[in-house]
Amino acid sequence: xxxxxxxxxxxxxxxxxxxxxxxxxxxxxxxxxxxxxxxxxxxxxxxxxxxxxxxxxxxxxxxxxxxxxxxxxxxxxxxxxxxxxxxxxxxxxxxxxxxxxxxxxxxxxxxxxxxxxxxxxxxxxxxxxxxxxxxxxxxxxxxxxxxxxxxxxxxxxxxxxxxxxxxxxxxxxxxxxxxxxxxxxxxxxxxxxxxxxxxxxxxxxxxxxxxxxxxxxxxxxxxxxxxxxxxxxxxxxxxxxxxxxxxxxxxxxxxxxxxxxxxxxxxxxxxxxxxxxxxxxxxxxxxxxxxxxxxxxxxxxxxxxxxxxxxxxxxxxxxxxxxxxxxxxxxxxxxxxxxxxxxxxxxxxxxxxxxxxxxxxxxxxxxxxxxxxxxxxxxxxxxxxxxxxxxxxxxxxxxxxxxxxxxxxxxxxxxxxxxxxxxxxxxxxxxxxxxxxxxxxxxxxxxxxxxxxxxxxxxxxxxxxxxxxxxxxxxxxxxxxxxxxxxxxxxxxxxxxxxxxxxxxxxxxxxxxxxxxxxxxxxxxxxxxxxxxxxxxxxxxxxxxxxxxxxxxxxxxxxxxxxxxxxxxxxxxxxxxxxxxxxxxxxxxxxxxxxxxxxxxxxxxxxxxxxxxxxxxxxxxxxxxxxxxxxxxxxxxxxxxxxxxxxxxxxxxxxxxxxxxxxxxxxxxxxxxxxxxxxxxxxxxxxxxxxxxxxxxxxxxxxxxxxxxxxxxxxxxxxxxxxxxxxxxxxxxxxxxxxxxxxxxxxxxxxxxxxxxxxxxxxxxxxxxxxxxxxxxxxxxxxxxxxxxxxxxxxxxxxxxxxxxxxxxxxxxxxxxxxxxxxxxxxxxxxxxxxxxxxxxxxxxxxxxxxxxxxxxxxxxxxxxxxxxxxxxxxxxxxxxxxxxxxxxxxxxxxxxxxxxxxxxxxxxxxxxxxxxxxxxxx
Numbered sequence: 019x020x021x022x023x024x025x026x027x028x029x030x031x032x033x034x035x036x037x038x039x040x041x042x043x044x045x046x047x048x049x050x051x052x053x054x055x056x057x058x059x060x061x062x063x064x065x066x067x068x069x070x071x072x073x074x075x076x077x078x079x080x081x082x083x084x085x086x087x088x089x090x091x092x093x094x095x096x097x098x099x100x101x102x103x104x105x106x107x108x109x110x111x112x113x114x115x116x117x118x119x120x121x122x123x124x125x126x127x128x129x130x131x132x133x134x135x136x137x138x139x140x141x142x143x144x145x146x147x148x149x150x151x152x153x154x155x156x157x158x159x160x161x162x163x164x165x166x167x168x169x170x171x172x173x174x175x176x177x178x179x180x181x182x183x184x185x186x187x188x189x190x191x192x193x194x195x196x197x198x199x200x201x202x203x204x205x206x207x208x209x210x211x212x213x214x215x216x217x218x219x220x221x222x223x224x225x226x227x228x229x230x231x232x233x234x235x236x237x238x239x240x241x242x243x244x245x246x247x248x249x250x251x252x253x254x255x256x257x258x259x260x261x262x263x264x265x266x267x268x269x270x271x272x273x274x275x276x277x278x279x280x281x282x283x284x285x286x287x288x289x290x291x292x293x294x295x296x297x298x299x300x301x302x303x304x305x306x307x308x309x310x311x312x313x314x315x316x317x318x319x320x321x322x323x324x325x326x327x328x329x330x331x332x333x334x335x336x337x338x339x340x341x342x343x344x345x346x347x348x349x350x351x352x353x354x355x356x357x358x359x360x361x362x363x364x365x366x367x368x369x370x371x372x373x374x375x376x377x378x379x380x381x382x383x384x385x386x387x388x389x390x391x392x393x394x395x396x397x398x399x400x401x402x403x404x405x406x407x408x409x410x411x412x413x414x415x416x417x418x419x420x421x422x423x424x425x426x427x428x429x430x431x432x433x434x435x436x437x438x439x440x441x442x443x444x445x446x447x448x449x450x451x452x453x454x455x456x457x458x459x460x461x462x463x464x465x466x467x468x469x470x471x472x473x474x475x476x477x478x479x480x481x482x483x484x485x486x487x488x489x490x491x492x493x494x495x496x497x498x499x500x501x502x503x504x505x506x507x508x509x510x511x512x513x514x515x516x517x518x519x520x521x522x523x524x525x526x527x528x529x530x531x532x533x534x535x536x537x538x539x540x541x542x543x544x545x546x547x548x549x550x551x552x553x554x555x556x557x558x559x560x561x562x563x564x565x566x567x568x569x570x571x572x573x574x575x576x577x578x579x580x581x582x583x584x585x586x587x588x589x590x591x592x593x594x595x596x597x598x599x600x601x602x603x604x605x606x607x608x609x610x611x612x613x614x615x616x617x618x619x620x621x622x623x624x625x626x627x628x629x630x631x632x633x634x635x636x637x638x639x640x641x642x643x644x645x646x647x648x649x650x651x652x653x654x655x656x657x658x659x660x661x662x663x664x665x666x667x668x669x670x671x672x673x674x675x676x677x678x679x680x681x682x683x684x685x686x687x688x689x690x691x692x693x694x695x696x697x698x699x700x701x702x703x704x705x706x707x708x709x710x711x712x713x714x715x716x717x718x719x720x721x722x723x724x725x726x727x728x729x730x731x732x733x734x735x736x737x738x739x740x741x742x743x744x745x746x747x748x749x750x751x752x753x754x755x756x757x758x759x760x761x762x763x764x765x766x767x768x769x770x771x772x773x774x775x776x777x778x779x780x781x782x783x784x785x786x787x788x789x790x791x792x793x794x795x796x797x798x799x800x801x802x803x804x805x806x807x808x809x810x811x812x813x814x815x816x817x818x819x820x821x822x823x824x825x826x827x828x829x830x831x832x833x834x835x836x837x838x839x840x841x842x843x844x845x846x847x848x849x850x851x852x853x854x855x856x857x858x859x860x861x862x863x864x865x866x867x868x869x870x871x872x873x874x875x876x877x878x879x880x881x882x883x884x885x886x887x888x889x890x891x892x893x894x895x896x897x898x899x900x901x902x903x904x905x906x907x908x909x910x911x912x913x914x915x916x917x918x919x920x921x922x923x924x925x926x927x928x929x930x931x932x933x934x935x936x937x938x939x940x941x
Contacts, residue, residue, distance in 0.1 A: 100144030101128035106340045108142035109253035109265050113337075113347065114547045117141050125173045137289050138339075149233035149254040150181060161186040166197070166234050166255075175546050176259035183234075191224050191360060192369050193238060197257065197264075197353040205351050205574040207331045209374065209609045210585040224359035238357055240322065245269055247316075247324050248357060252343065260349050260545045262330075268316055268342040269324070272742050274730075275314035275640055276336050278307040278606065278618075283633040283730060283745035285314075287338040293549040294334040296577050296605050298527035298559050300620040300654060301627065301634070305552050308525060308619050309606035310334070310577040311641045314344075315366050321736035323363040325370055329354040331577045331607065333556055335549035349545050349556075350574055363733045364726065371642045371724035377611035378588070379721040380645050381598040382849025383441050384518065384615070385710055386820040387703055388676035389687060390443075396424045397431045403687055405435065406520065406676075407444045415485040416451045418461050418510045429514050439821030441517040443600070448524050448583055449489035452481055461506050462490065470499035473566045475538055480565050482528040491526055491561060494582035495575060496568035504590035511594050518600030519587055521614075524580040525605045528560050537562035542573045580605025584614035597850045602674070606643065615645030615674050623652025623683070628665050629760040633745040635672055636730045644720045644727040647672030649679075656684040659695045660762060660798065666699040667801035668758040670706040671750065673713070673727050698799040705779075705803070707816035707823050709750075711844055715812065716751045718845035722855060727751065735772045738789060744770055753809040753833075753842075754779070757794065757802040767796045775807035775895065777833050782894040782921035805894065808835040810842025810865045810872070815889070824849065827889025828931065832867050834895035840867040844931075847881055854881070861886060863931050867893070870900075871938040879932050886931035893922040893939070900939035905929060907936075 111117075111127035122129040122141035126148065131140045150166035157163075166181040178199045186194035198204060225247065228237040235251030246269065253265030273285045276292050280301040285292070294310035301307055312328040328334070332350035339345075346353075358369035371377075390406035400407055411428060413419035420428045432442045450462050450471070465471055466479075471490040474480045481488050492499050507519070531553075537543045542563040548556060556563050556573070563573035575582075584603045591599035601614040610616065618634045621627040631648035638646040650669035651662040666688065669675050679686050688699045706713075719725040726733060729749040731741035747757045747769055755776060757769035771787035778785070785792065785804070794802050805811060811831040817823035832840050847860035854860045862878040863886070872891060897920060903910040905927055912926040922939060929935040 100146065101130065101142075103142075103145065105132060105138035107252070107343070108138045108339075109343070109345060110139040110141070110337065111143050112139060112141040113263075114261075143253055145252075146233060147254040149256075152183070152229060152231040152234045155185075155229070158184060160184065161194075165200075172254075172256055172258065174256060174258035174261050178257050178259065181257055185227070187223060188356075189369070189372070190222065191358060191365065192372070193223075193225055193227065193357040193359070195236070195353075195355045195357070197255070197355075199257070199352070205331075205570045206354065207329050207351070207578070208569075210582060210613070224361060225357070240318075240324070240359065240361070242361070243320075243322075245318060245322075247359070248326070252341075253345065257353070258546075260541060261547050262348040262351070262353055263345065264353060264355075265343060265345040268344055269318045270316055271340070271342045272317035272732075273314055273338065273342070273344075274317075275311065275325075275637065277311040277637045277641060278309035278634075280305065280307065280630060281633065282630075283636055284743055285338055287340050287342050289340070290338045291550055292336045292338070293551055294336070294577065295549060295551045295556065296525040296560075296580065296607075297552050298523065298525050299552050300622070301618060301630070306550075308604050309580070309610075309616070311606070311608050311637075312336075312346075313370060313608060313641060315363060315640060317363065317732055317736065317742055321362060323360045323366050323736065325358040325360070325366040327356040327358070327370055327373065327608070329356065329373075329608070332574060333549050333551070333577075347547070347549065349547065349549070363736050367640060367642070367726060367733075368724040374609040374642055375612040376722070376724050377642055377644050377717075377720050378613060379598065379855070380615065380717055381518075381600050382710070382714055382824065383820045384600045384645070384674070385713055385717075386441075386675070386707070388443070388674075388678075390676060391679040391681075391685075391687075393679070393681040397427050401431055401434070405440055405442055406678075407442075409445055409447065409485060411444055412486075414451070414455070416454075416459060416461075417446050418506050420514065432515055436515070439819040443518040443520055443602075444514075444516055445520045445522050446587070447484060447522055448492055448526055448579075449482065449484035449486065449528075450492065451486035452479070452488045452490045460509075464505070465490065465492065465499075465502055468498050468502050470496060470502045472561065472572065474533060474535070474562060475540075475564045475566065477566075480561060481534045482526075482532075482561060483530045483534060484523060484527060488534060492583075493567045494579070494586045495570075499568075500586040500589060503586045504593060507587070507590040508594045517595075518602070519591060520602045521580070521583055521587055522604050524583050524603060525576075526560055526579050531555070531559070532557040532562035533565075538564055540564050542571060578607045581607040581610045581613075584610050585612075588613035592852065596852070598852055606638075606641075608641065611641070611643035611645070614643075616643050617646065617674065617676065617678075618648040620653045620680070621648050623655040623657040623661065623686075625661060625760065625762050627652060628661065628668065629746065631668070631672075632748060632758075632760075635728050636745060636748055639673075639726045639728045639730075642724070644717060645674045646728075647674035647676060650675065650677040651679070651686040653678055653680050654683070655680075657686045659691050662686055662688075662691065663695050663698045663798055664759050667702040668756075668760075670702040670801070671728070671748075671756045671758075671803075673717075675706065694798070701799060702801060704816040705801075707820070708813045709754075709811070710820065710823060711812045711814055711828065711846070712753075713750065714849075715843060715845045718855070719751075725751070731755075731770070731772065738772055740770055740789060741772060753806050753811060755804040755806065757804070759796045759801070765795070765797050767794055767802070768792070769794050769802060771804065775833075775836060776804040777807070777894040779803040779805050779831070782892065782916070782919045784895060784920065805831060805833040807833050807895070808840050809833050810840045810867060812842060812844040812865070820849075824885060827887050827928075829889055830865060830872065830891040832865075832872055832891060832893040834867060834893060838868060838870070838895075841865070846886060861932070870941060871936055874931055874933075874935045876932055876934065883930075883932045888927055888929040888931050888935065890923070890925040890927050891937060892924075894920070896920050896922040896939065896941075898941050900941055902940050904938040904940075905935070910937075913939075 119129040153165040155164045162185040164183045171177040182200040184196040238248040249267045256263040293306040295306045315325040330351045335347045337345045358366045360366040392408035413421045471479045472493045565572035603614040651657040716727045735741040773789040776785045815826040842865045844863045847854040864875040899915045903913045913924040
């Protein structure tokens, strides 16, 4: 028992009534209370499911000693023993600055230079580096609590010597652990609105927890197999006023998440640092981009997975190393950690979304093709080309206005669009002009009266500079600001009835550093440690960190600015239009999917950016933002015809599809290209529009069940090792596999097809895959899409607009399994009303195939019934020609069968899907 004498181990099984959004019931059982007390009464007694192994069990230097020192002692034996570790297992002790040998050892750390200047640190923590000591674990309102104390301050300025530990077992698969300063009111993230609550089941928790008492650390294991998920005993816990650090080993090197960065789906663990600090920055490597999502998912062995979420909005740097291990560093707030045990990847995402909220249900029309350009300078140009306007529309680039000369008939143009079944969206930047040539600008004047703008440390409005010149910035954490924003939108909408809003520049971007007057010299502007951010300082390209907002300083709230604006905009559109809101945001933070879609920013028109748009879209899918896409054909630079065709084909399978181009670049609207290219683009667009019923149903499942829409292959095939690393292909739901061309000049591509039968969506040609790569033909007019056996895809005949396509007959694509069965479903409502699922104002139909027939089962029939007419179906995998076909018992004359592909096609049906129907074929 000597190994465990340094540990207090708690492994709790909580009640069925823990809430899914991580609110825990107030009372713990008497048994747990007695268990904890018994540990305190007998400190040498251990309670655990199994013996504790620290870090890598093969590295004995990481195992705790029975007589480890209470504080660091400079002794030869200690250093020889504690500093001998593999280079890849070193944790950096000189993250803040380069240290000499003497300075490193003054910190109580080990100094061992290596031949290369990059890679493992030269100055690193010894094992069991002195830190906090865990006090008694006692029952609390939400679980267990304890006090952590350290006898001596760390080397950090304004070190916090006493911490409170809270341990909350939220659900069977979610553990919540909080480390905070009990003596001060440090900023804690509060997401914009309460997440709906639901009950957890009463099965056993999926994890065990173990706590090292001195120095404090904790381990989370998967209960089913004992695998270590989290082990923080490998590095010290540091907690100072502006520096929080926590290290852990990882269960594998297959890590995804920690966005937003220009990266592959799997992160590089070779001493990589990722900074989470929202920045106006075009996507490129080694840069912090527009959004911050401190969440990662790890693929384990055997198809299992887990995730970790750090609910912290300060500037964060995450260092990944090949141990494999990870270190969190935050510049403020608290350590508010959630651990999601899955056990499969999709369950991990569901558990994460139970904390941050399920994504919104988008309006049906938002899934159509959107066309935009910065540079459509008049309504006449807009009428010809687009459904969107960039800032060109605004009078002197001031939002909530329109230029009286170039856009004087903007209201009439929007009404014309509506009569043609076209929607209209325009841009809003958060920067409010603080000057006006006429002396009045109502949004600013009214905002002044209502005190809605962010202020500097002197209490005056902070003035920055964006497109209109000197600008003030709304504080969306202020309820009065949200009401003012709604009033501004309402007033503008009464003149220009826009259908949705595109919120840009909301990191927030600023063309001067901090403010027009600069920023004060404070620790907020120049903290003891600044993560690796573009520009070198936290206020580069944005506001002063000392700027004052209703909830806290901008230092604490910066990463959430876009989220709070998205919440305010979603709320305003809902109230003003009385319909389902559409919001598209550039800046993002965890939870933004509840209020907005996201696009991936100012991508370049080149093949590399085309290729990296896939992992970008898939990352946002993991972050609970299914409505996402990249600017088709690229935003910056000039596209080529081939690139634009291939991007249009891939973009047809972005959940959000928009062609958007920068000012002064070569035109890239589909109609500017040669006829062959136009035909290829039209084919891709028609394919998307035919699949809109299926895509809309996927969004319904994302909204109600936290499923993913665009899906990495490892989510659906977690036990297939080939799928673990693929990010050049992706799935729509579990049914469609998309394999785009991503290289210039290619007319063939190598694609991986997981085990099973995959049918070519275009012609039904079956591929019987053993889980293998195949060489597929991909001429310029083709994108390879395959339907997975056992699935039924609801489709519609395409039309020029979503309004028109919704009125067309449905048809089903039935992909029979080897056993002759298939399943699919359709969610259908009016596409625009609020809360149709909640009010049950929708239709939901299940389709099943088996025994040579397809049968419908309408489970909910409310609203839009006249649109539900089945016009035909195609069945892939029919083994032989049918002798006849029956529809609801009546013979059908319009059917064909192709013996080479084994496809049965039935047309000219008029079967109401509001009733049970049966289509049979006799072999």
